[in-house]
Amino acid sequence: MPPKAPATHTTRVTPNDGDISMVEDDEVDSQLVTMKELRAIVEQMNNNTEALDNKVQSIGVGKVKLLSIKRFDGTRSKLKGFLSQIRFKVTQEGLKIGTAVDQVAYAGLFLTGRALE
Numbered sequence: 725m726p727p728k729a730p731a732t733h734t735t736r737v738t739p740n741d742g743d744i745s746m747v748e749d750d751e752v753d754s755q756l757v758t759m760k761e762l763r764a765i766v767e768q769m770n771n772n773t774e775a776l777d778n779k780v781q782s783i784g785v786g787k788v789k790l791l792s793i794k795r796f797d798g799t800r801s802k803l804k805g806f807l808s809q810i811r812f813k814v815t816q817e818g819l820k821i822g823t824a825v826d827q828v829a830y831a832g833l834f835l836t837g838r839a840l841e
Contacts, residue, residue, distance in 0.1 A: 798838030810834070 793813055796806040810831045814821050821830050832840075 793834050795834050795836045796839050797836045798840075806834070 793809045794806070796802060810827075814827050814830065821827050
């Protein structure tokens with residue numbers, strides 16, 4: 725690796741406040757990440773993802789089974805919980821309840837009382 729050139733001062737105008745400041749070139753160089761370091765980081769992330777996938781496979785759990793959704797009768801204090809349950813269920817079912825119209829129809833199956841009117 726060739727030796728670094730001696731440190732020089734660079735004048736910069738910062739975009740936020742128009743302030744002129746002196747910055748050492750060495751400070752800028754220390755913030756750069758090399759391609760080798762980036763490749764190492766990506767490789768580590770891929771290895772971690774692979775290890776996690778292998779762990780999930782070894783456990784044998786493909787999905788988490790959610791409890792059945794409680795029917796919603798229109799009580800305002802229970803609305804947030806009902807919507808969360810529906811959102812989780814739709815996410816879990818994936819392609820089975822694909823379109824927005826299907827999702828609304830599915831949610832409608834769990835409405836009773838004032839909510840159904």
